[in-house]
Amino acid sequence: MGDQVRGTSPRDTAHASSGPVETRRGVLKTLNLLIGGAIGLVFAIPALRYVLFPVRRKIVSGAGEPVPVVGEGEVPAAGQPPLRVPIVAREQRDAWAVESDVPQGAAWIVRGPDGAVRALSATCPHLGCAVDFDAQAKVFRCPCHTSAFGLDGKRLSGPAKRDMDSLEVEVEEGQVRVKFERYKLDVAGKEKI
Amino acid sequence: MSRLGDWLEERTGYRRALQVALDEPVRGGASWAYVFGSVLTFVLLLQAATGVLLALYYSPSSQTAWASVAYIQDQVTLGWLIRGLHSHGASAMVILAGLHMLQVAIYGAYKKPREVNWIVGVLMLGLILAFALTGYLLPWDQKGYWATKVATGILGSTPLVGGWLQRAIQGGNEYGNLTLTRFYAIHVFILPALTFGLVAVHVLLFRKHGVTPKWGKSEAELDARTQPFWPDQLFKDMIAILAVALALFAVTGATKGVPLEAPADPASGYDARPEWYFLPLFQLLKYFHGAMEQVAALGAPLIAVGFLLLLPFLDRSPDRSPARRVPYLAVLFAGFIGSGALVGLAVRDDASDPALAERQKEAHAQARLARTLARTGVPAGGGVRLYDKLTSPGKKLFDEHCAGCHVGDERKGPEIGPGYNSRAWIREMLLHPDDPRFFGLVKAVQANDKAKMPAVTLAGAELDAVVEWLYAQTGARDVDRAMAARGLKLIEDGTCSDCHHTDGESVDGTAPNLGGRGSRAWLMAFVADAGQRRFFGAMNEMPAFMPRFVARVAAAHGGGEDEDDAPEPPDRDGDGEKDPSGAPLVPSEPEVELRDKISAAELGLVVDYLVSLREGAPR
Numbered sequence: 109m110g111d112q113v114r115g116t117s118p119r120d121t122a123h124a125s126s127g128p129v130e131t132r133r134g135v136l137k138t139l140n141l142l143i144g145g146a147i148g149l150v151f152a153i154p155a156l157r158y159v160l161f162p163v164r165r166k167i168v169s170g171a172g173e174p175v176p177v178v179g180e181g182e183v184p185a186a187g188q189p190p191l192r193v194p195i196v197a198r199e200q201r202d203a204w205a206v207e208s209d210v211p212q213g214a215a216w217i218v219r220g221p222d223g224a225v226r227a228l229s230a231t232c233p234h235l236g237c238a239v240d241f242d243a244q245a246k247v248f249r250c251p252c253h254t255s256a257f258g259l260d261g262k263r264l265s266g267p268a269k270r271d272m273d274s275l276e277v278e279v280e281e282g283q284v285r286v287k288f289e290r291y292k293l294d295v296a297g298k299e300k301i
Numbered sequence: 302m303s304r305l306g307d308w309l310e311e312r313t314g315y316r317r318a319l320q321v322a323l324d325e326p327v328r329g330g331a332s333w334a335y336v337f338g339s340v341l342t343f344v345l346l347l348q349a350a351t352g353v354l355l356a357l358y359y360s361p362s363s364q365t366a367w368a369s370v371a372y373i374q375d376q377v378t379l380g381w382l383i384r385g386l387h388s389h390g391a392s393a394m395v396i397l398a399g400l401h402m403l404q405v406a407i408y409g410a411y412k413k414p415r416e417v418n419w420i421v422g423v424l425m426l427g428l429i430l431a432f433a434l435t436g437y438l439l440p441w442d443q444k445g446y447w448a449t450k451v452a453t454g455i456l457g458s459t460p461l462v463g464g465w466l467q468r469a470i471q472g473g474n475e476y477g478n479l480t481l482t483r484f485y486a487i488h489v490f491i492l493p494a495l496t497f498g499l500v501a502v503h504v505l506l507f508r509k510h511g512v513t514p515k516w517g518k519s520e521a522e523l524d525a526r527t528q529p530f531w532p533d534q535l536f537k538d539m540i541a542i543l544a545v546a547l548a549l550f551a552v553t554g555a556t557k558g559v560p561l562e563a564p565a566d567p568a569s570g571y572d573a574r575p576e577w578y579f580l581p582l583f584q585l586l587k588y589f590h591g592a593m594e595q596v597a598a599l600g601a602p603l604i605a606v607g608f609l610l611l612l613p614f615l616d617r618s619p620d621r622s623p624a625r626r627v628p629y630l631a632v633l634f635a636g637f638i639g640s641g642a643l644v645g646l647a648v649r650d651d652a653s654d655p656a657l658a659e660r661q662k663e664a665h666a667q668a669r670l671a672r673t674l675a676r677t678g679v680p681a682g683g684g685v686r687l688y689d690k691l692t693s694p695g696k697k698l699f700d701e702h703c704a705g706c707h708v709g710d711e712r713k714g715p716e717i718g719p720g721y722n723s724r725a726w727i728r729e730m731l732l733h734p735d736d737p738r739f740f741g742l743v744k745a746v747q748a749n750d751k752a753k754m755p756a757v758t759l760a761g762a763e764l765d766a767v768v769e770w771l772y773a774q775t776g777a778r779d780v781d782r783a784m785a786a787r788g789l790k791l792i793e794d795g796t797c798s799d800c801h802h803t804d805g806e807s808v809d810g811t812a813p814n815l816g817g818r819g820s821r822a823w824l825m826a827f828v829a830d831a832g833q834r835r836f837f838g839a840m841n842e843m844p845a846f847m848p849r850f851v852a853r854v855a856a857a858h859g860g861g862e863d864e865d866d867a868p869e870p871p872d873r874d875g876d877g878e879k880d881p882s883g884a885p886l887v888p889s890e891p892e893v894e895l896r897d898k899i900s901a902a903e904l905g906l907v908v909d910y911l912v913s914l915r916e917g918a919p920r
Binding site for chain 1 (some may be wrong): 347350354357358372379383532533540543550677679680
């Protein structure tokens, strides 16, 4: 830029025709750009570090532990319409805040043919919409892009690249506990975020 | 590169634009006197940049404002630096605007035809102060909250429209969420828009009229020494900008940013002090009382602004030599010096007030405490709710499990609160055992006179001695041993021992064994199960909070307290064998039924709290 923008006002050129003045102005231009660039850099580096602070940190952290969602007796029998339960973290850190009883997401609770209780994340593995249950067809359906999944969470049709994400389940003292996790969307594999 | 430039030039004309922007003839040559405008522009851009950065983390509501600023200050990488630069940058704006104004005044640059540009400049000075005032409140800390309350209070004292104006600015009858959203919107949208608009007008008018060279030079002289803005004047500007930038970084680094006081607490007191550039007005208000106070608070700024706005129309002679304009410059300088003197007086007043220093020290300690607590998260209720974290876990458990029966009017047992098991409490209990504070509300006592403890009839030194012995049982250290020994003798020789044992072990008394009463171990066992025979036995009405703990202690002590007089644990098998470990079998049947209400760790915390009550009022 420095060599393209020159002082070209008539009075200036009249006085700047001599060599030494031209040289001096050339030096001043270079110094201006150097000092300006240095000030910009000195400010930009801390600014960038400040802006990128959240990138590699867990800013929002749920309990990360299984939370009770329903009594074992209330889980429908195998083949029956599943039960949708909210998963509420006892304590959540969110940047500066710490809050109690914060909803993390939802899960569908089903009982497998073997009688075991399973939990399927209600977050569609395609693009994250909330998966519904179609009671007539007895399949899970995503209302956004029509992915469909069987009662066991197996992918039946639609754009989803994998089955519904199963969540960790514990049954203890008659209570079903589910550990909520989020997984990377729209990929074939189940990768924790 | 050049071809790309040509391509772009053809489509945008950027070179021409740059040329117009930079190639300005500076008549009379570049000068250090002209740097202030450029430096102000630089700091203004720095304020805009740091302001946007702060907005990335700031949240304007009365619950989140302080918490988010504390997050910026103490947790976000270099947040303290960005916030410090923004705050010190505001001070730099005020200083530089003052210097700029003085330079323009000395050079007579407000004179015809530049009057409008001077007026625009005065308006921008007002905007800078409005930025400072609105920004001061945004952290919602004690300092900003209380100082801004004073400012809006002054506004509210305006004749006729004051109350209306105050409610409009603060968004309602009191400070709250709407005050913050309003101040935030004013600070980040309205004032910047006005400022950049006025800066554009200011610069365009400046370019229209050119610099005002030093007085007393002929046209020919000036023309002969004309230099271009780029690079000659800009180099001087750049050096000044570098100096200011370095100073800002140095000051911010040396002060480790700006302080953040404790979260705004309307219930507390705080010595409100405005930012230094408002101290002249702050100090002025100390000298005016009654009706004159309003006159001073609103009148002084009005007079100052009025004088500045009118200056180009008062000083109308074309002669720019300062020597010929002494009266006008004298008034201006008197204003600056007077303001400086008031700042000095305000600082001196505060520095010579030891009580204030003490209060400020406390305020800073409070701020440190709040910021330490905030590191583990601020509750949804906002910064002031942080102090709830200080409530001990034992107190929380007590409130949850015990307070229903032991605190308040609905209680069913003795009142337990600060002073529990202190000397005074023991004395009162001995003299009035049937008082509602003690056993008056216990059903067994109400129903059955035999269950009542007769009031102690001792007095004077004898009563003191009995109290001292009971107090010694709690494990307190400040005990007069000789007196306690006399007390024990009185108990053993008198009627107390008809019902009470004092050894802490015997279980065949008709009332609780007094040995170790109120000590940590005693409280653990009592809360675990007050129905044990060395306590209330069959008279007990208090739920057992940890019956399994009692069983476990019993096992650990090889048979437990009932060892001496209770039958051996039943030998269920009938084979007469003992546990292989050699210890007597602990009955297994009750354990199945027993259900602990609290864990051993929780029991310990509750007892810690109960013990701490003896000392007075714990958290």
